[in-house]
Amino acid sequence: MEPIIRTENLSIQFGGHRAVDGVNFKMQAKHFKSIIGPNGAGKTTFFNLLSGELKPTEGEIFLRGKSLASDSSIERTRKGLGRSFQITNVFPNLTVLENVRLAVQSREKVRFNFIKHYLQYKAITNEAVEKLEQVLLGNKVNAVASQLSHGEKRKLEIAMLLALNTEILLLDEPTAGMSLEEVPTILEVIRSIKEQGDKTILLIEHKMDMILDLSDSIMVLFNGKLLADGTPSEIMDNETVQNAYLGGLYDEQLIKT
Numbered sequence: 726m727e728p729i730i731r732t733e734n735l736s737i738q739f740g741g742h743r744a745v746d747g748v749n750f751k752m753q754a755k756h757f758k759s760i761i762g763p764n765g766a767g768k769t770t771f772f773n774l775l776s777g778e779l780k781p782t783e784g785e786i787f788l789r790g791k792s793l794a795s796d797s798s799i800e801r802t803r804k805g806l807g808r809s810f811q812i813t814n815v816f817p818n819l820t821v822l823e824n825v826r827l828a829v830q831s832r833e834k835v836r837f838n839f840i841k842h843y844l845q846y847k848a849i850t851n852e853a854v855e856k857l858e859q860v861l862l863g864n865k866v867n868a869v870a871s872q873l874s875h876g877e878k879r880k881l882e883i884a885m886l887l888a889l890n891t892e893i894l895l896l897d898e899p900t901a902g903m904s905l906e907e908v909p910t911i912l913e914v915i916r917s918i919k920e921q922g923d924k925t926i927l928l929i930e931h932k933m934d935m936i937l938d939l940s941d942s943i944m945v946l947f948n949g950k951l952l953a954d955g956t957p958s959e960i961m962d963n964e965t966v967q968n969a970y971l972g973g974l975y976d977e978q979l980i981k982t
């Protein structure tokens with residue numbers, strides 16, 4: 726079966742440094758893959774290349790067999806490749822519901838038009854509420870975004886991503902900056918998205934418990950290169966990964982949390 730997404734020799738160079746270096750990667754639809762690697766390994770840069778925020782120095786990305794080379798980030802989203810919003814993309818003075826409604830509207834390209842009206846407005850609102858319930862923010866729809874806790878803001882980002890209805894979800898460290906108490910509910914949210922069974926998910930995370938719990942496969946980046954890609958047990962047993970990363974350079978604290 727053709728992979729839903731794959732890269733061929735994907736590389737980007739910043740000055741003399743190859744932040745992503747010759748990565749050949751592929752994923753089947755509905756698969757859940759996590760990306761791990763030490764700080765500076767190139768994980769976020771890899772996402773930026775997939776989402777179109779950065780242009781590769783070499784190599785290509787194929788979505789359902791077609792090159793994305795000439796597609797902007799917006800076009801990639803339209804084709805089904807969605808990148809999680811960052812807190813900085815959330816409008817702090819709008820309510821939680823208004824933020825998600827804007828994300829739905831951006832997908833539907835709905836502009837204000839009184840004739841198109843009330844029914845459409847209602848459908849968009851209902852969909853936004855449904856996405857908020859899915860991320861366990863159903864009780865916060867009318868809260869002003871700036872007043873959410875950090876963990877709630879991260880859930881709002883996921884709701885906004887879900888509102889784009891893309892088949893592929895790129896989640897960049899959804900637990901970053903969260904208190905330990907907040908982590909289990911994000912895990913629950915991501916697990917429920919996975920269990921719905923209609924998404925292909927790529928997750929960057931440092932929390933190994935969460936990765937092992939969710940992933941069908943794990944890929945390891947190290948110095949921009951793809952060091953290994955396999956099932957969670959293959960990765961945990963892989964000697965190169967252990968030497969380069971899990972056993973040595975990596976912070977054990979992070980693995981345990």
Ligand SMILES: Nc1ncnc2c1ncn2[C@@H]1O[C@H](COP(=O)(O)OP(=O)(O)OP(=O)(O)O)[C@@H](O)[C@H]1O
Binds near residue numbers: 739744763765768770
């Ligand atoms: N726009 C840029 N200009 C120059 N160097 C960059 C740029 N973006 C990333 N880099 C460098 O590329 C390397 C990879 O960074 P990246 O943020 O992708 O790593 P990461 O694996 O996501 O790390 P972390 O786990 O800390 O988020 C780093 O050395 C970083 O300094």
